[in-house]
Amino acid sequence: MKNEKEFREAVYEKARRYEQKRKQARRRIIEAISLCSVCVAIGVSAWLILPHTDMSISENYPLTTESADNASKTETTTSDDQNQYSFQEGEESPQASLTTVTSAVPSSSADTATTTDATFLTTAANTTDFTDFTDLPLTGSAFDTSFLYDIIEDPENSNPHYMTPDLTFTLSHTPATRRGLFIVKNTEELRELMQNYDDTLSEFDQRELFSTYDTDFFGSNALVIVVRYMRYAGYSVYFKSDGATAFESMGRELPFSAQEFHTYSVPIAHYDEWNVLQYRID
Amino acid sequence: MEKDLGALYYSRFLDGDERGFDEILRLYHDGLIFFINRLVNNYATAEDLAADTFMELLVHKKRYAFKSSFKTYLFSIARHKAIDHIRRESRYTMLSHDAPEAAELADFETLEDTVLQNDERRRLRRLIGTLHEDYATYLHLFYFEELTLEETAKVMRKTKKQMANIAYRAKNALEEAMRKEGMSI
Numbered sequence: 001m002k003n004e005k006e007f008r009e010a011v012y013e014k015a016r017r018y019e020q021k022r023k024q025a026r027r028r029i030i031e032a033i034s035l036c037s038v039c040v041a042i043g044v045s046a047w048l049i050l051p052h053t054d055m056s057i058s059e060n061y062p063l064t065t066e067s068a069d070n071a072s073k074t075e076t077t078t079s080d081d082q083n084q085y086s087f088q089e090g091e092e093s094p095q096a097s098l099t100t101v102t103s104a105v106p107s108s109s110a111d112t113a114t115t116t117d118a119t120f121l122t123t124a125a126n127t128t129d130f131t132d133f134t135d136l137p138l139t140g141s142a143f144d145t146s147f148l149y150d151i152i153e154d155p156e157n158s159n160p161h162y163m164t165p166d167l168t169f170t171l172s173h174t175p176a177t178r179r180g181l182f183i184v185k186n187t188e189e190l191r192e193l194m195q196n197y198d199d200t201l202s203e204f205d206q207r208e209l210f211s212t213y214d215t216d217f218f219g220s221n222a223l224v225i226v227v228r229y230m231r232y233a234g235y236s237v238y239f240k241s242d243g244a245t246a247f248e249s250m251g252r253e254l255p256f257s258a259q260e261f262h263t264y265s266v267p268i269a270h271y272d273e274w275n276v277l278q279y280r281i282d
Numbered sequence: 283m284e285k286d287l288g289a290l291y292y293s294r295f296l297d298g299d300e301r302g303f304d305e306i307l308r309l310y311h312d313g314l315i316f317f318i319n320r321l322v323n324n325y326a327t328a329e330d331l332a333a334d335t336f337m338e339l340l341v342h343k344k345r346y347a348f349k350s351s352f353k354t355y356l357f358s359i360a361r362h363k364a365i366d367h368i369r370r371e372s373r374y375t376m377l378s379h380d381a382p383e384a385a386e387l388a389d390f391e392t393l394e395d396t397v398l399q400n401d402e403r404r405r406l407r408r409l410i411g412t413l414h415e416d417y418a419t420y421l422h423l424f425y426f427e428e429l430t431l432e433e434t435a436k437v438m439r440k441t442k443k444q445m446a447n448i449a450y451r452a453k454n455a456l457e458e459a460m461r462k463e464g465m466s467i
Contacts, residue, residue: 002329008307010333015340022341 182225186218193225288352296343307336310353313427314360320411320422321364331367335360354433357423361437409459417452420445 002010184190190213194206213223288309294302314335319328338345338359346355403426410421419438423429429437435445460466 001325004307004311007311007329007333008304011307011336011340014333014337018337018341 183222184213184218184225185222187213187215190223286351288356289348292339292346292352293348295339303339306339306352310336310356314356317357317422317427318360318364320407320418321361322367327367328364331363332360334363350436351429351433353427354429354436357427357429358437358439361419405463405465406460409456409463409465412459413452413455416448417455420448420452421456424449 182193184193187210190210194209198206217223288306291302291305291309295306296302311332315325315328315332318331318335319325322328322331335356339356346352406425407422410418410425413421416438420434423434423437424431431445431449432442434449435442438445438448440448
């Protein structure tokens with residue numbers, strides 16, 4: 001049994017040890033918090049400093065003439081099957097717009113075919129400026145098909161890959177609903193266009209489309225959308241820069257029941273350097 | 283009154299007068315150890331736990347709000363410490379008729395003399411030790427520490443109603459035990 005003084009000292013000693021433990025515990029907590037803060041700061045700094053992955057589906061890479069020979073041929077129907085393009089029956093208006101576009105070679109899909117033609121490549125490009133239809137409403141009758149027909153040079157050319165200095169614009173007569181080539185420059189235009197495909201493009205695919213091609217994307221790109229009817233053979237869109245490279249690009253295919261959407265990202269920085277030379281949809 | 287003194291001394295201590303704490307030690311040392319010993323049945327442990335109890339007054343100065351009696355506050359800490367100790371040691375001790383361990387017998391008897399002061403109270407303590415834990419705790423606090431029903435409820439963390447029930451049954455049980463011992467009620 002402790003006497004009064006010993007007991008008092010024991011109490012104060014316990015209190016001193018308790019305070020020491022509490023300080024140590026507090027110090028450990030502060031150290032842990034500081035470490036966490038440092039880690040968070042490093043993580044945030046790294047995230048800010050490091051370049052972010054480009055989420056755009058499309059990649060822009062023009063084929064050079066050197067790589068042209070490596071391109072595979074596109075699968076197309078013969079020109080005999082080609083007729084003057086006639087837009088679908090009914091009230092739907094042609095919604096294709098052709099304009100100068102920049103190089104756009106997105107990631108290829110399974111049936112992508114790129115091709116170049118030596119003849120073509122050596123041909124001096126006769127660039128033709130087209131009216132930029134994208135400023136016009138995508139619906140309605142703003143599109144002037146006669147303009148395109150005027151520039152069709154040789155629709156009976158058997159070589160589907162033959163490039164002329166002028167625009168070759170042929171479309172299969174095979175009826176297809178709402179097919180065509182569209183160029184959109186912002187999300188509103190995209191939504192307007194997609195409204196015409198509400199019954200064929202699933203909600204999921206539409207969401208995917210809108211999330212991929214958002215405001216950020218349109219800040220530096222335009223989007224070319226080729227809509228074709230699934231069952232038909234391939235299509236081709238040729239882009240050629242002024243005196244340089246030609247390529248065909250195919251976009252990402254969105255699976256749905258009746259139609260295929262192929263999208264191409266076109267950097268608007270080079271918008272004026274490119275022309276659509278051939279637009280054929282089967 | 284004693285409980286007023288405890289609060290008074292503690293108030294002085296909080297104002298910086300260390301003698302206030304010394305007075306608290308003097309006032310409650312024996313009774314606290316005695317109370318704890320009844321729970322843990324080991325004098326050395328009871329003394330250590332009492333020191334832990336007083337230590338709480340030093341390190342957690344803001345916890346006592348001067349709303350209840352100081353004694354109530356102190357004994358509730360002590361009971362909590364004792365129960366924690368019992369749980370840690372994985373044993374629940376009922377105060378029995380057995381005497382403390384031989385090595386501590388002298389210390390305990392000294393303490394007992396101090397707290398109980400007479401034979402009658404010693405016998406009472408032994409009888410209380412034979413009863414149910416809650417009854418014994420209540421009776422100890424009531425008879426030896428002179429806490430009210432409300433104060434014992436706070437120490438034992440019971441509601442007033444629960445405490446009233448315990449008090450009623452405890453007194454009945456004690457009367458029965460005293461009758462058996464031939465003690466006058």
